[in-house]
Amino acid sequence: MKYNYGTAICAAFEYILETYPEAFILGQGLWSPWYVGNSMTDLDKKFGTHRVIDTPVSELACTGAGVGAALAGMKPIVVHPRMDFMLYAMDAIVNQAAKWSHMVGGQAHPGVTIRAIINRGGEQGAQHSQALHAWFAHVPGLRVVMPATVADARDLLIASVVSRDPVMYIDDRWLYDLEDDLAPVEELDLAVQGPRCLREGRDLSLVAAGYSVRLALDAADRLSDKGISAEVIDLRVLNPFAPEAVVESVRKTGHLLAIDGGWRTCGIAGEVMASVAERGVSARMGRIALPDAPAPSSRVLEKAYYPTVDTIVATASRLLS
Amino acid sequence: MKYNYGTAICAAFEYILETYPEAFILGQGLWSPWYVGNSMTDLDKKFGTHRVIDTPVSELACTGAGVGAALAGMKPIVVHPRMDFMLYAMDAIVNQAAKWSHMVGGQAHPGVTIRAIINRGGEQGAQHSQALHAWFAHVPGLRVVMPATVADARDLLIASVVSRDPVMYIDDRWLYDLEDDLAPVEELDLAVQGPRCLREGRDLSLVAAGYSVRLALDAADRLSDKGISAEVIDLRVLNPFAPEAVVESVRKTGHLLAIDGGWRTCGIAGEVMASVAERGVSARMGRIALPDAPAPSSRVLEKAYYPTVDTIVATASRLLS
């Protein structure tokens, strides 16, 4: 059946709410069609406002409540319509959810899913634009997923909710119109998911996560016109980080370009490079990330701020020359 | 005069409070000798409780108040006796302080200093142990310093307070007993501070920040007994990150071992490696960081958790063999 990235997320929610009576959703904007795009349409009507709960403006309490409900055996999904708002909820995520299992000797697991939406552009500026996936990749105890395909948008969300661990599920509004056919749902075990090659190539490995994967795929098309054969690796799972597939690819191509829609320093692009470097794979490496600045709002500066296919093509060509 | 790391911090506070009437300190435990070790002894008595303010248990409001006071022309220092508590204050730090100048067109600068203490070990466990410097290095708009020497403990604190930008000053309780002589204060311009070579060597570059620098220096001693000449680079300033000194060193030695007391994935050690790799310096690289787990509390596990001089010596020897 035809889905787009947004409706695929919605399909995942429907599957979850239908299949698991202990699943419920808690977050801001769940009763408004505006906050979360087409990714949660009418869930409140289909499953009731007691299972699809729109909340006060209280990110910390809502996230913590998700953690606590998970400890009580539920499968809660906490939705943050923008990742920026989650800065208020860091204690619940990092001090509580991520550490709980370890702190209590593996006897209880807060299997909460935290859905963080990257929602940037549109002249909204610095506080409505952030992509902080590198932060969560840094914290042991969290699983972090970033779907780049329509199938992953659905299947990794289901896998996140089914997982007994706390999961940060990060989707990107810039992907919502991406279309694809989907097979019937099969539940995946998140613990065995990891980076995946989406396009094979010989000369260069483009490695990315989330929306940056789309840029990489488009860039690979353009590079092939120039006679460069680029392989594209979709990271998918950022934590626990399993770089083997990337390392294999770079071993083959001898060139790595890591592309990230987050900031550079201590970001995921750097992590990809370090993981290759420490394994003794000799390769030429480059990375593309955001400039070292908060997101601007003015449209002219927004254009300069976000990486594009052009940037990738140009950087890749330079790397190979 | 003889100082240790803790009294050097105290000397910086005295200098600041004496020199700048607009300076004041706000934080938890400032009227107790226990929270902040010997680093703030009797400041409240010398300068008054109106300038050395012990606060309610409200990390977010206190940090935000520091940001607001800075916008009003003060030089506030907000003290968090453990970095873990700061998880509550992320909005004030990341959404507000780091972005303010940019958001308002460079017309106002929240020159607040946020002092975050790394305070781990002692069987205190996962929520009383974190070293999240990589997070702050990731965020444009913050300056991040991590003093590893007695002189830097004092001088980088003064430089942080004098800076017009928001600065995260990160000190480590494990360093407080380190002793050294200090020259009279000269104010440094933080914007031109950066990594520094503390010990020259030919065979290997050990790169670290904060307490890990001490481990690196001790390891360098031990390595020299084995006939290995290790250079030690103290990063000092993690954001904006200026890797040139590191790159020069690795170009010379051909071997890089990055050592970090924080977590591995998207950490500062990986950033160091990536910065070298993307400059086309071919070198053998390795890193040492925390295991992918929250801090344990049991003493036997604590021993296994934190990197030691032994780990460094062993890893370095392997890297060179």
Place this chain on the structure above:
Amino acid sequence: MGGLADPSRFHQPIDIAGQDPAVLQGQLRAILAIRMAEQHLADMRRNGLIGGPVHLGVGQEAVAVGVSANLRASDRVFGAHRSHSHVLALGASLHGLFAEVLGKDTGLSRGMGGSMHLWDGPRGFYGSVPIVSGTVPLAVGAGLAAKLSGTDDVAVSYLGDGAVEEGAVHESMNLARVLQAPVLFVVENNFFASHMHIRLRQPLEYTARFASAHDMPCEVVDGNDVVAVNKAASRLVDHIRSGRGPAFLEAITFRWYGHVDWREDIDVGVNRSTEDLSNWRARDPLSRLTVAMEAAGCWSAGQHADLVEAIRKDVVDAWEKAMNDPYPQPAALLDRVYAR
């Protein structure tokens, strides 16, 4: 609370007895200017000339105008996502606001912020940003700074009824109270946080209960009555300036437009009660003031027409100028991250 939450009440002209006509005229001018500026922004957003979101406060203008009557340039005012009225009431230039909304280099924030990030330091507007409650702790710090510097300046923190649900607000109120920081917390209670009515978010409709919990003086007023707002703010600002600590003003009001942009009937996609809306339109801070002034003989239909025309011209001129202004240079992206 005297039924202030009931939209069918308080439609009559406001009580202006004893008010200086010149002052009233100034307030009328300010309310009207804000109203017309925001209606222009609504139009320009609808027709696509504005690229970013605009959160309009049409219907709420009397709050900022009444509060600002008690402020001076050395005070420190913080707002949030819906702050056009807050900055204009302090005397900010229309052109500066419009240019900012358009992302131009001549804007209040030099084009770096847009509608949701406004700054006018020289007039005491320390800044507004869209993270709900993000500036509330900052206002406490700016107030504390005034106290530490030995001045009697005050800080003002504008926030919404939704913001009250953020823990930051409660920490800030306690901190301000314990430090006796000179801060006026002004809650513009318009009963909505985007699509959610306060009854869905809080157990009670008024937020002033938190003022008593935090042991600070408070007043609850008809936010659509500029005289009432002004009087209450005056009492509270006096209290604050005299060194007796923070205070709390709850102004009951309503926004005519939805949460964001130009639509009136929907709130980020959710239908609003048209009956409530039309009732609230009848509790108009502008017409209730105008009618009262006309009845008192200190305003006339002719004066009003002239004023509308003058402001219309200001608005059009400011807009034209802003439209023709340059965007920030590319270097602005990196040059404004740190002080230089």
Place this chain on the structure above:
Amino acid sequence: MGGLADPSRFHQPIDIAGQDPAVLQGQLRAILAIRMAEQHLADMRRNGLIGGPVHLGVGQEAVAVGVSANLRASDRVFGAHRSHSHVLALGASLHGLFAEVLGKDTGLSRGMGGSMHLWDGPRGFYGSVPIVSGTVPLAVGAGLAAKLSGTDDVAVSYLGDGAVEEGAVHESMNLARVLQAPVLFVVENNFFASHMHIRLRQPLEYTARFASAHDMPCEVVDGNDVVAVNKAASRLVDHIRSGRGPAFLEAITFRWYGHVDWREDIDVGVNRSTEDLSNWRARDPLSRLTVAMEAAGCWSAGQHADLVEAIRKDVVDAWEKAMNDPYPQPAALLDRVYAR
């Protein structure tokens, strides 16, 4: 509040009229066991056998015992850094607690947490951690889970007067109230957050004002009176179990030891009022209960001596066993991060 904050009052035996003697004896036993266990921990910390910090609640035992009288194993209790009493009052094993404090594999949290991270799921103790107010939102979620699952189980959130200064608590109270989640917030108001008296941190000495602000029923009781705590908790838990939403209990009490470890006279380095301390020692929840029971003829000096001896033996046995238990295997470091 009837002068509950005045330490020179409420020294008389508590009122046990109408209480079942067997129940009282059970409560006396629980209070005494917690007291002796914690005093033992104080000694072992002083003599260096305990490596990590212990936050002792000696003097506060009646709160957890009185509250727990109204709980069952399917309820969900969360604590914080000072939670020995909370978990023991639910019936947790002394040995499990001691082993945990020593970081042993047989501890309540399998040695991964120490004194500040306790867990006893089978008894309804969902966990305690030292980040102040960190578990309060979790309790709301665990309560909400009970409601969504259609049970009448309740969640209990123990917190301190200091925790009330964290925004998380206010968000949690509002969220619980709006969702009508079955949560009992229990503030153990011992007037101190580490070295800071509540007068230095808040404008007023009682925290129940926040219950009314958040529109939930509340009671303020002498936390050193197990019967009073039990009765108040019983009324509030009934309210909650019957589906009428959260409630708030403020128990006024005092800790005899300083903030952390074994010293009585100092609070993380700051001298405490010895007069207050001796007054609070006289408001002892244990002796006030014992004397009342002896006067009522349902307890005797002989019974007491036997009980003390029996508990002393339990304590010593549990400690010996814990001391000889193994530490976690090295693999525990990585094996317990994720579920397997």
